[in-house]
Structure formats: C-alpha cells, structure tokens
Amino acid sequence: MKQSGGWLWRASVANLFFLYGPIAALIIFSFNASRLSAAWQGWSLHWYRALWADQALQAAAVNSLWVATVSTLLALLLGVSLAVGLEGLPGRRQRQIEQALLLPLVIPEVMMGVSLLLFFVLVRMPLSLTTVIVGHALFNVPVVLVIVRARLRKLDPRLLEVAADLGASYGDALRYVTLPLLSPAILGAGLMAFTISLDDFIVTFFTAGPGATTLPLKVYSMIKSGLSPEINALSALFVIVSMGLIGFSLLLQRR
C-alpha cells in the first residue's frame, strides 16, 4: 500500500493531534498566570496553590477516595467470586449469566444512573455516600469479571487436577493454586475499578445524596458556575492520576 502510505500516515497523525491536543492545551494552560484562561501570561503554580487551599475540594477528595476504595473492594469480592463460580457452570448457562452481567457495559450510563436512583428510592434507601458506593460497586463488577475471567481462561487446568490428585479439596485448590495465580489480574482489575470509580460522574450524579460530593461532582459544579484556570489545574491532576493508575493496572494484567 505504498501509494497511499503518506496520505494514511498524515491522517493518522491528524487523528492523534485531535485526541491529544485538547488535553495538552488544558494541562499547559493550568500553569498560566493569567486569570483569562486563554491569554498566555507566563508560567505560574498559582492555580495549584489555590486548589491546595480549597477546603470544599479537600472534603470532596476524601469522599472520592473513600467511595473508590470501598466500592473497589466490594466489586473485587463480587467479581472474583463470580468469575471463579461461573467457571464451574455448563457453557450455555455461563454465557447467559455473563451476558446479563455485562449489560452495564453496553447500556448508556444515564440509564444505569436513573434505574439505580429509582431502585434506591423504592427500597427506601436515602441517597447518601452509601448509595454512591453501591452504584459504583455495581458498575465495576463487570470490569473485574472481564479481566479476571480472561486470566482464568489462560490458567492451565492441569494445575487444579494435580492439586486434586495431591488430596487438596476444592477450597484448598482455590486458596493455594487459583487465587495466587490470579493475583496480578485481581490487583490490575482493582486498580482499574478504583480509577473508574474515581472518574465516574453520571452514576454518582444520580445516586449522591446531599453532602455526598465527590471530586467529579465538584468539578461539574465548578464548571457550571464559570470557567477558571483552577479547573484546568484540577483537570490536569485528574489526567495524571488516572493515567498513572491505569498504566500500572495494564502492567499488572500483562504479567
């Protein structure tokens, strides 16, 4: 395909520019000294200092970390046990259950948020940080499931047979063979779930009660009340944290 090679290459680079340009601009201008965020007036860390001093932001950050931690642990518990449990079922049932479980990955997020809201209200669970945690745990279960199952399929089934031959019960085999072998995948899935929870806006938006402000909700209200370079600085931090976590997660999954 030499004839169109140059053209394709240019189109590809243009695509990458489209994908990276906005984020790069955002980060660069978070260091801008000017209050008018698009006029460059020299480098400054002013907006990062402003972030650091913001009390409400700190509270939101604590909320976000708490939600992400608890919901990730819940999702791991459910996701891993489901992944291991599904393995024991006949193929057809396995596929059916997996399809139901993967539903949240394909339906629009708004649907997920709204149906959870309805559910919480009808079971008379007042909206709070707890409902946010439940919501996050739910949409992270499929993520954990997909990653852990991919790893499970690569495991050598003979290892479990050997364990059984050596007199290990199902529980022993799970504890001493399966789970240790799965641990990189579990850790990777956990990091992925943690990041998704940290980043989530939509489901949180619908399920958060008063006072349950997470960082994305805070960013949203900041954007709605007028743009400022402070949001750029906060966004830049978001970009760096998410990318770091996901990069680490991918490394673990690859091992």
Place this chain on the structure above:
Amino acid sequence: MGLLFVVPLCLMFVISFAGRGTYGGIVWSFSLTNYLDLLHPLYARILGQSILLAAGTTLLCLIMGFPLAYYIARAAPRRQGIWLLLVMIPFWTNFLVRTYAWMFILRTEGLLNTVLLKLGVITTPIELLYSNTAVVIGLVYGYLPFMILPLYVALERVDRTLVEAAWDLYATRWTVFRRIILPLARPGVVAGCLLVFIPALGAFLTPDLLGGARSMMIGNLIQHEFLVARDWPLGAAISCLLMLFVVGMMSWSLRAAKPLVQQESES
C-alpha cells in the same frame, strides 16, 4: 447477582406505566399516558435530534477512524501495540475533563478564537460553544477510540494477498477499498458504529456542557424529568424507549454482521 442489574431495569419498565402524583411521587396505576405524551412534538423533536446527532457522530468517527485503523493494521506488529496504546490513553482520561477541555477551546474567549484572532484569520470571535456543532465535536472526541479499536481488529484480519491480487488485476484504489477491504471489514464497521452510536445517543454530559438551550438530547431529557421536573413515570418511559432502541440496534447489528462470519467459516 445478575438480578442486581436486571431488577432496577424491570422496575423502570413497570414505573413507566404508572401515573404521577401531584408532588412528583409515583401513583400506582396502569396507563399508556406516558408513552402517548412522548408523541408531543417537543419530545419528538428532542428524540429526533438525539438520533441525528448520534448518527452524525458515528459517521464522523467512521470517516476519521478508518484511515487510522487501517494504518495501524498495516504497520509492523511491534508498532501496532504502540499506536493502539496511543489511541487508548486519552480514553482513560476523565470524561468530564475531556469535555471541559473542549469548553476551554471553543468558548468565545477560548483558545481557538484567541489563536485565530492573533493570526488574523478572523476579526470577530466565532460562537462555537453551546451549539450542536460543539456537541458533535465533543461526542466524536469522546467516542473515537470505540470506533478505531473494532475497526483495527477487523482490518488486521483482512488477508493482504487479496488486496495484492486486486492490484495485480488492475483494480483502482477505490475499487480495492469498496470491493475488498470494506466488505471484509464489515463486522468491525458494524461493531464500531454500535459502540459509538449507543453511548452517543444516551449522552448526558456532552450536550449538557457543550450544547446550547436547543441541543437537548435524550439523556438530558431523562435527567430533566427525574431530577428537575420530578415526573418519574415519564422519565422512566423515555428511558424504556431508549433501552428499546439500544436493544433493537444490537439485535439488528448482530444480524448485519452475521453473514460475514458465516462466509469466513466457509472459506
């Protein structure tokens, strides 16, 4: 466990037939009022507009993503991994942040206008933010990787010798694309379009932040009915309609991709 996802959705279906109380609660009765209400021109316009915006987004993603996916599929295996990673990295950035980035660029005092004014390309700032154009830009930006990845997977499988054979038989570049590459890549095209169209159709954040008063989409309508108007049964009816659309699209696309899967297994 699977029930945990299915129960809230079924609940929504049931509520969509219920009535609305004076203060916004749910009155348990059965009627089709909510669905009939959706025929109102105002709602019909929002539904139609959502479909148009989502379709436009999908088409743009396809046009922009195809060359890149093709380029990656033809690159040396080692470089393919790097390119795919490069495509995925922006996707891991917070969606809110990515949308905000475009507000920062497109608004009247934004980066684009500042640069264009400095360069003298324009003399008065262009009003780009808070329009349908801005919404489509934001949606394309958000979902482009969803298009590129399945396209790449399909294109990578295309047998290179077929393309070479076509060249040898004096096919033009356009014919090769239309008669060989495109049919073989069809499952990828279908999957990519679906992965872009569905979230774009249900988008809430992008039209909320980048769109103007007239750029409301289904997602915003659902949010409005639930959180602002507090007409939950109507909100549930709109959600069910969206769900119906999503399920319909998926079953259609499964059929659209199937004949090719069969051809593959025959050959």
